[in-house]
Amino acid sequence: MAAKDITTRTASHVAIIMDGNGRWATSRGWPRLVGHRRGANKVRAIVRAAPGLGIKHLTIFAFSTENWKRSTEEVLGLMALFARYIRNEAEKLREAGVRVRFIGSRDRLDPVIQELMAGIEAKTRDCERLTLTVAINYGGRDEIARAAKKLAEDVAAGRLKPEEAGEDALAARLDTADMPDPDLIIRTSGETRTSNFLLWQSAYAEYEFTPTLWPDFTPEELAAIIDRFSRRERRFGGVVSA
Numbered sequence: 001m002a003a004k005d006i007t008t009r010t011a012s013h014v015a016i017i018m019d020g021n022g023r024w025a026t027s028r029g030w031p032r033l034v035g036h037r038r039g040a041n042k043v044r045a046i047v048r049a050a051p052g053l054g055i056k057h058l059t060i061f062a063f064s065t066e067n068w069k070r071s072t073e074e075v076l077g078l079m080a081l082f083a084r085y086i087r088n089e090a091e092k093l094r095e096a097g098v099r100v101r102f103i104g105s106r107d108r109l110d111p112v113i114q115e116l117m118a119g120i121e122a123k124t125r126d127c128e129r130l131t132l133t134v135a136i137n138y139g140g141r142d143e144i145a146r147a148a149k150k151l152a153e154d155v156a157a158g159r160l161k162p163e164e165a166g167e168d169a170l171a172a173r174l175d176t177a178d179m180p181d182p183d184l185i186i187r188t189s190g191e192t193r194t195s196n197f198l199l200w201q202s203a204y205a206e207y208e209f210t211p212t213l214w215p216d217f218t219p220e221e222l223a224a225i226i227d228r229f230s231r232r233e234r235r236f237g238g239v240v241s242a
């Protein structure tokens with residue numbers, strides 16, 4: 001791949017691992033769900049600020065394939081929060097030109113939530129200012145395994161020749177098939193793990209880790225991170241031209 005000119009680099013696709021809601025709440029002696037509620041408010045603020053920062057794609061990690069291990073109360077509370085967010089925000093997001101999409105495996109989700117997800121995707125399909133992709137019941141390995149299964153099925157059915165089963169064919173079967181790869185992945189709360197987020201798509205992404213807990217994250221901090229990113233070199237394994 002060709003090297004990029006550092007003067008023209010923009011964070012057009014930003015992905016965020018929104019971590020620290022639980023600690024934000026428990027450090028105040030409050031239930032974890034209060035932290036998630038504050039976290040959802042912060043999603044609203046960041047989505048509103050994103051287009052002004054040059055972001056065209058914003059992808060957020062809302063619920064991982066591992067999050068089912070949390071208490072029933074917390075899982076149900078998070079699901080209720082997603083449902084409320086979709087119901088309250090759908091019209092506002094459409095008016096703001098935000099297309100909403102979901103990645104992850106939907107089968108295990110409550111049918112009511114699945115319906116709300118399909119509804120907001122249909123309602124905002126033609127919006128072009130920003131694409132907000134929400135990862136729910138998402139895991140990078142799960143996504144790659146599902147894509148590999150589709151690939152195998154297509155080869156077995158004669159729809160694809162074995163020699164065509166390469167990188168492009170696999171990428172075309174991921175949940176993110178028609179999306180660009182992320183330029184920048186941000187994780188809040190001081191953890192420096194990638195936690196199975198966008199495993200395939202992050203091959204050339206830059207990572208930024210901030211100690212800020214997600215409910216305390218601000219559009220100003222996002223702007224500062226993007227500013228730093230746009231000054232950093234990226235080589236794609238090649239050589240940056242002078």
Ligand code: FPP
Binds near residue numbers: 039043081
């Ligand atoms: C991580 O904090 C956060 C989550 C697992 C859930 C993310 C959900 C939201 C921000 C709320 C709503 C989202 C939408 C799309 C409306 P944590 O609980 O792991 O925090 P901890 O590490 O401090 O325990």
